[in-house]
Amino acid sequence: MLTHKKNNPHTKVKSNSVIKVKKLRKMKQVVNKTVNLDLVGVDGNAYVLLATFKRQAKKENWSEQEIELVMEEAQSKDYDYLLSTILTHCEVKPEEE
Structure with missing residues (x-):
């Protein structure tokens, strides 16, 4: 059951939102993997x-x-x-040369 926030539909994920969610989350990963994905600006x-x-x-x-x-x-x-669940499974990995 997904409930929607009453935000502007064109709101972007901001870095302060990511930091806030990371501080609040104490959940374990559903899958013990992460994707190389930065959601800031998405x-x-x-x-x-x-x-x-x-x-x-x-x-x-x-x-x-x-x-x-x-x-x-x-x-x-x-x-x-x-957002917290998705972020738990995302990690920005350094680019390989």
């Missing part, structure tokens, strides 16, 4: 966040089951939980 719409995560996970050869586990968990509660 449209904050829940469906955009899910699609962005899914696209990157597919690029990094995650199985459909792993992707679905994360997405189902993310959608099981409210928007803040969705």
